[in-house]
Amino acid sequence: MRDTLHETSVEALLPSPRPVQLLDPTGAPVEQSGTRRPYAMPSADRLQDVWRHMVLGRRFDLQATALTKQGRLAVYPSSRGQEACQVGAIRSLTARDWVFPTYRESMALVTRGIDPAEVLALLRGSAHCGYDPLAQRTAAQCTPLATQLVHAAGTAYGLKRRGEDCVALGFIGDGATSEGDFHEALNFAAVFDAPAIFFVQNNKYAISVPLSKQTKAPSLAYKAIGYGVACEQVDGNDPAAVMAVMDAALDHCRSGRGPFLIEAHTYRLDAHTNADDASRYRSGDEVTAWLERDPIARLEAYLRASGLLNDDQANAVRQEAEALATDLRDRMNTDPEVDPMSLFDNVFASPTPQVAEARAMVEAEMHAEMQAAEEVTR
Ligand SMILES: Cc1ncc(C[n+]2csc(CCOP(=O)(O)OP(=O)(O)O)c2C)c(N)n1
Ligand SMILES: [Mg+2]
Structure with missing residues (x-):
């Protein structure tokens, strides 16, 4: 028996030295060089689809925050600014894949096709989970940090044992990568070659704690290597790059090469939740700088320049988003009947x-x- 554990080379696990980017903040295509793997621009119809879902997702998010002010929602952790992650990751999956979300992923769940009112039931306090996790292949939103990754790793292993050709995607924040469950999940998934994707949304803060006080790691992606997990880092405000990196992660998992970790560099534009005052721990200038890296405007600029989006199409999507918000507001204005x-x-x-x-x-x-x-x- 060999006493060295495995022959995986560190080179094969390393992330690209800089976050993968296919579109710059103005929406111009970026020449690819120096990435660990080749990344190609996703097809036009996928880009159009993701842009539409980001517009719908942001409108949903704004409406949910408004519902907290109207007393119709107990609490809401916004993901405004993180649309490329929430939408790009979900739209790259199939309906057979499993999703393990945190409290931050309401937009991702709406993008998955779950009824927005059902998504908000937990945050309204009317149910532990408003949708059927088995039917949706989507676990309940997790508030205890990182616990969802242990569930994702175990489910991925179960899927593999059953011979189901699908993956389990677990979302996690930057701060929660300091939790023991994060490390246990990575180790378990790696040892059992479980087809799990760990999607870290590095939005720079864990409530008021900035990344600099969270870790000395050169990038959160590097945390995967110690467990033998392949990883990549991506510009999390570039929807095209998020999709391209997701495709590579899915290919890695589906071809039996074990789990994959993605660190997406992004930013939470709003406060941690409606109960938080972000001006107490970060400057307005910092937020303004990130507003210039808006994922929706970036992809819209690319689509328009490529002749893939015109005013009529854009207006139709924005009207669809308004209708979604109105419908959600009307339904949330009726009191739920709760036993x-x-x-x-x-x-x-x-x-x-x-x-x-x-x-x-x-x-x-x-x-x-x-x-x-x-x-x-x-
Ligand atoms: C085990 C555990 N410890 C502490 C908390 C309190 N808490 C809720 S959210 C949060 C910050 C998490 O930050 P991050 O992982 O970066 O995710 P983000 O909220 O930025 O999406 C903390 C400390 C918790 N929910 N669970
Ligand atoms: Mg965070």
């Missing part, structure tokens, strides 16, 4: 004694309150 006892459903496959005890306690409290209310009206 408080549903809080205890689907916590575990078989309820633990603690869950059963908590359920009985709430049931008794509700019963006592109803009796007290009846006595007042008598």
Whole structure:
């Protein structure tokens, strides 16, 4: 038996020295040189499709933030500015692939085709998860940092064992790469050659903690190498590059070469959530600089210059986005009918004694309150 672990060369695992970019911030194509793998411009119809979904996604995002101000949504973590990641990654998958999102990925889930009102049920506080994870092949949005990657790694291994030709994509933020679960997930997926894609959206902050206080790693992509996981870094505000790198990651996983990690360099334009005040920890100038790297404007400029988008088409998509927002607002303006006892459903496959005890306690409290209310009206 060999006592060296494997023969994978470090060279084969390394990311490109600079984030892969196919379009510069003005939308001009970038000559490719120095990347670890060849990356080609995605087809015109894919680019048009992703632009449309980014416009819809941003409008959804703005509406969700507005709903928090109207008291219709308890909390909303915006992903404005991260559209190339959320939309580019999802539109590169097939419906058979699995997705493991965090609280930040509402836009990605809407892009996956899940009803926006169902996506927002968790953040409204009306359900643990508003959609059927098995039917959508999309796990519930995870708030405990990095736990979703362990689920993604395990699911990817399960898919491989069943001979299903699909992958599990787990999203994660820059800050959460400091969590133990991130490292366990990478190690597990690598050892078992699980077809998992770990998509790190490096949006530069973990609430108020900047990347410089989070890690000394030269790039978060490098964290993969210690586990034998191939990786790449990409301009996360360049939708074309995100798709091209996703294609390479999918090809890597589908050809049985194990997991792949993508670090997408991007920026969260809004505060962490509606409950956060970002002006306390970052400057307006920094935000302005990132506004100039807007992913939607970048792809729009390229599509228009290439004759792939005209005013009529762009207006039609923007009208579609308005209709989506109006429909969402109308539906969120009606109060949901919630059975408080549903809080205890689907916590575990078989309820633990603690869950059963908590359920009985709430049931008794509700019963006592109803009796007290009846006595007042008598
Ligand atoms: C295990 C755990 N610790 C702490 C928190 C509190 N928390 C919620 S979001 C967050 C920041 C995460 O930052 P990052 O991973 O960069 O993701 P982003 O919010 O920027 O998308 C923290 C510390 C949590 N949800 N779970
Ligand atoms: Mg972050």
